[in-house]
Amino acid sequence: MIETYLLQQLIAFSKNGTLSAASENLHISQPALSQSMKKLEDILGVPIFERTKNKLTLNDTGRLTVELTEKLLTQQEEMIEKIRLFDKTKHTLCLGACAPIPVSDIVPLLPRFYSGFTVSYELKNSNEALWEGLEHGLYQIIIVHEETGKYLKCPDEFFSFPYRQENLSLWVPHEHPLSALSELELKDLAYQNILLYTHIGFWYEMCKEKLPDAHFLYMNEFDAFQQISGTSAFPSFTTDASAEQRQEAGKKVIPITDNEVHVTYHFVCRREDSDRFLPLIKQLRSDFSA
Template sequence: MIEMYLLEQLLAFSQCGTLSAASEKLHVSQPALSHSMQKLEELMGVPLFERTKNRIALNENGKLTADCAAKILEQEREMIERVRLLDQSRRTITLGACAPVPVADLVPILSRVYSGMTIASEIRNSDEELLAGLEKNQYQILVLHEKPEGEELYFEAYREEHLMLQLPENHPLSAKEQLYLQEIDGQNLLLYTKIGFWYELCRQKLPNAHFLMMNEFDAFGEVAGAGAFPSFVTEAAAGGELPEGRKAIPILDEEANVTYYCVCAKKDKKRFEPLYQELRRFEKHSDR
């Protein structure tokens, strides 16, 4: 049986190109590394290196072995990560969400319904990232902004969120009662960066806008409430209240008006049924 450290050392040699560089990277002596490579050759039963007086290099056998070693080591890392995440999931419920509002919705419910568990949450910019995390046990519950596909998934729609442009009442666009994003493209806009998929949507749909990026929420709120730049808000995030002298104009684009779907693995449906019962108190949609 080939020990993993031998594959790690072979891969390091393949990447570094010389024994001296590989030994420095691995923090082992050059003679010890040379001995390991000889041992690996003996275990493989074929030569892996071309040796000259002053040089050692991988031959075709060695190159193929190094490629296979990289895959084996990656599989080992993935196995360890998945097992650790599975163990962690027994003690921690991690919510992966595509936007901040679902986090504000679900974390208090999860904390109340699953009082003996640690509740953690992360916001990601794409549904694809979140679904990949669910598959790897990185998350146990997701909130997506597009209806997911897959026989192994269970989901229910539980609420909507609608994007609006918040701006001073004396702004040239304030006379509008509704807007499309293309009418805003080219404007100077204030944008909070930690808003999940909303951030990607704004950047993609407004390629000519001039954004003032902010990543501190409190500072963003102060500037958005009193500054001259328009910014984005939703009815859910605003809670029906706007700073004095500001107006919020609905955005009509289909992508700016979303339905959120609470998703879990179908095998975990029974475990999270209490959560879904709580979420059904939100505006009703078609369930699955």
């Protein structure tokens, strides 16, 4: 059995080229590293170094050993990560979502149906990152705004259903020139100053992509954004999916007609977990419709 530290030291020697440089990076003495390399050679039962009076270099067998060692250590790291993630799923539920609304819908429901589990969530700006997280066990549930990616390629591997819609509108002061409109298009927002909260998942990327000529005033703190947007002369975005759909005096909600701002959220989990999440799925289907 080869101890891992011997393999790690071999890789360090290969990368640094000399015993002195490798021992310095490993924070061990050069004689200790030399002894480790001799021990590894003895375990393998074949010479992997060429030795001269003042130099130690890898021979062809040694270079193959390094190549195989790198693969082995990578596999070992992947194994440890998979084991830790598997253990985490036994007592933790992690939701990955593309927007804040699904988080506010689902996170409060999880403790009701899965008491004893630690609940966490992550907001991502792209569906691709969510699919990757689900595939690697980082998330047990993801919410995406397009039924794409892995689901279309492997429909037997994943369970998915559309659970709700969200439609973006613009919230403007009555004295703002745009308030004269009953509805608008994204192109109408060119060169406008718009308050934008940054932690909004894919909506953030959509705004930057579809409104390249808008002047965004970015805000990172939600409470400050809520306060300032309520009194500011600048427009901001709001949504029909929020319980706080705004109709305050002095402000007007104007629907946006572009297809990009009308999205359907899809609940996705591994098909093998669909029975486990059936109580949650039933609740979402009862509370919302797509």
